[in-house]
Amino acid sequence: MSQLHTVNKSPLERNTLESAITHAVKGNALLMIEDGVYGAMRDTHKSDIVSDAMDDISFYVMGPDLKARGIDETRIIDGIKIVDYSGFVALVAKHDATQSWL
Amino acid sequence: MPETKKFLYVNRKAPYGTIYALESLEVVLIGAAFEQDVSLAFLDDGVYQITKGQNTKDIGMKNFSPTYKALGDYDVNKIYVEQESLDARGLTLDDLLPLTWEDEDDDWAEKESIKVISAAEMAKIMEQSDVVFSF
Numbered sequence: 578m579s580q581l582h583t584v585n586k587s588p589l590e591r592n593t594l595e596s597a598i599t600h601a602v603k604g605n606a607l608l609m610i611e612d613g614v615y616g617a618m619r620d621t622h623k624s625d626i627v628s629d630a631m632d633d634i635s636f637y638v639m640g641p642d643l644k645a646r647g648i649d650e651t652r653i654i655d656g657i658k659i660v661d662y663s664g665f666v667a668l669v670a671k672h673d674a675t676q677s678w679l
Numbered sequence: 680m681p682e683t684k685k686f687l688y689v690n691r692k693a694p695y696g697t698i699y700a701l702e703s704l705e706v707v708l709i710g711a712a713f714e715q716d717v718s719l720a721f722l723d724d725g726v727y728q729i730t731k732g733q734n735t736k737d738i739g740m741k742n743f744s745p746t747y748k749a750l751g752d753y754d755v756n757k758i759y760v761e762q763e764s765l766d767a768r769g770l771t772l773d774d775l776l777p778l779t780w781e782d783e784d785d786d787w788a789e790k791e792s793i794k795v796i797s798a799a800e801m802a803k804i805m806e807q808s809d810v811v812f813s814f
Contacts, residue, residue, distance in 0.1 A: 587693050589767060590724045612696030615727065620769030641737030645695055647730045647744075652769075661737075 581606045581672035584613040585679065588623040595626055597678040603633040608660070608668055614642040619654045631656050637668060685716045687808035690725035694744070695735070700728045701743050703814035708746075711753035718808070719750075720801060722761035725814075726768060729760070729776050729793075744776065751780030756792040763798045 582601050588594035594609070594616045601607055609616050616627060617638040627636060636657040643650070643659065650659060660668065669675050688707050692699040710717060721729060728744070735742040750756070758778055765771060778792040796804075805811065 585696070587696070587724050587727075590693070612693045612724075615693065615724075615768070618769055622767040624769070642695075645733060645735040645738045645740065645742070646693070646727060647732035647734070649732065 578673045579604050579606070579671075581608060581668050581675045583608045583610055583675065583677045584616065585609075585611040585677070587612045588616040588626070589621065593678045594623065597676075598626055598630045598634065601630075601634050605633075606635040606637060606668060606672060608637040608639070608665065609642075609657075610639045610665070611642055614638050614646060614648065617643070617653050617657050618648060619652060624654055627654055627657070637664070639665065683714070683716050684809040685718070685807065686710060687718050687720060687805060687811045689720045689722070689805070689811060689813045690728055691723040692814060693724040693727040694733070695738070695740055699814040700725070701741075703812070704743060704746055706812060706814075707750070707755060708753065711750075711755055714754075717755050718757040718759060718804065719755065720759045720761070720804065722764045722798075722801060724764075724768075726760055726764045726770060726775075729758075729778070730770070730774050731776055747776055747778060751778065751792055754780070756780035756790070758792045758794065759801060759804055760793055760795050761798055761801050762795050765795065 582597045584594045586593040640659045694700040733744040779789050781787045
């Protein structure tokens with residue numbers, strides 16, 4: 578089973594990203610959407626929890642949500658792939674199940 | 680002449696994910712008509728509200744960030760941003776919108792509205808306020 582985890586809350590306000598990463602297993606994917614995209618930024622107090630999990634989990638972030646919040650692609654942690662809405666659909670289709678962390 | 684009170688609007692939420700940021704901005708603009716002593720505080724995820732370069736065309740929502748630039752015209756020119764909140768998010772003053780106002784007592788000189796302050800200084804501003812609105 579390969580699961581897709583989606584996170585839509587800021588990691589600096591909620592522990593959603595941290596909990597999703599803790600409960601994701603090797604080979605899983607995690608997509609940051611809405612306010613969850615702040616979790617993709619480098620140099621924040623929460624950047625390390627993403628960098629440290631990079632070997633086991635594939636990280637993705639929604640490009641339109643980054644753009645809305647004024648986050649330039651150069652500010653994103655290395656290794657996180659930026660996707661659009663069709664990329665989101667492709668990720669859902671590719672995985673056996675999707676878990677939405679709210 | 681009614682007594683002037685010190686109003687403080689506390690902003691702690693990121694824009695777009697919830698409605699708090701936009702609601703706060705609307706209340707500030709409505710309140711500005713009542714000629715009170717208004718201050719705005721941006722801390723925690725609230726600092727994300729006033730970042731530069733927001734472009735919402737691909738998410739189908741209104742980009743209300745340009746409206747913050749109008750606050751100076753409504754004599755809302757005391758905008759306090761917490762240093763610790765910027766640091767935690769890897770942000771600096773350069774990442775924020777340039778918010779200014781024109782001082783009629785100083786030949787309409789353009790002045791900065793944003794003051795970056797410590798959490799301890801923010802605590803004092805909160806303590807000295809007569810009315811606090813939290814968003």
